[in-house]
Amino acid sequence: MNYNIPKPTESELEILQVLWEYGPSSVRFVNDKLNEEREVGYTTTLKLMQIMAEKGLALRDTQSRTHIYQAAVSEADTQKRLLQKFVDTTFRGSAMKLVMQALGAHQASPEELDEIKALIEKMESDSEDEK
Amino acid sequence: MNYNIPKPTESELEILQVLWEYGPSSVRFVNDKLNEEREVGYTTTLKLMQIMAEKGLALRDTQSRTHIYQAAVSEADTQKRLLQKFVDTTFRGSAMKLVMQALGAHQASPEELDEIKALIEKMESDSEDEK
DNA sequence: AATTATATACGAAGGACTTCGTAAAAGCAA
């Protein structure tokens, strides 16, 4: 486990998502990806990535002149952490309320719904086993 | 619908949750509730609630010396807005990934699971109807 | 009436985050 690593800010999360999707990348590459979504200055991205390296959110390889950064935290772990906090603050700890909202607000495909049903049934049978 | 109302910050959300739960309240009351969780100065809460009134997140009745504030945004709407944003930034728009994570990370009671299953089945039959 | 308690108003400090300008270094091209 890692952690004294702080939770990423929103901007840092955007950068992490590029690193998660494309693997180790230069600042230039990340900045280009971000600019597909919205305008960001190069030095802004650079600064953020430097800070992320300091915080331990990213690792950087300074071998070549163009430094290469990679995520130092996993996507699943990060999502889990942020979800925990979000459930606490916005749904006062009720994950189920959140699930109901999420299911209601976004239409899911039949396949996705089946996937979820399968997961629920697995959970129910698991809790049977505990008896 | 409302909205040019900004999304509440975390502190504002804490206050809104008191207002949602207990209805129109004085600063004193809200501050006492907050202090059951963590230490907050009275003028801090006052200032936040004044700002919330400015922003349109709360309404205040200044009839009596002790002003009475009430939420100007509904809990469900606010949760929906925040959830939308959270899904976008943290799960890149995939509400289903979030649902799976939430179901996985927090153990739910059998009753809750049944509730969710019922919702899913309702959604499935609804999408049948569309054909 | 004088004191004490409670309320609002205001401003400003401090911190976290984002943004960007500028400089210095390193590589590339003419």
Place this chain on the structure above:
DNA sequence: TTGCTTTTACGAAGTCCTTCGTATATAATT
């Protein structure tokens, strides 16, 4: 070599949010 491009480094400004000190007004208490 000289100049152009790319990169890192650094610092500082600006914003948003939170917190709190202080002043002022109103009410309650003695």
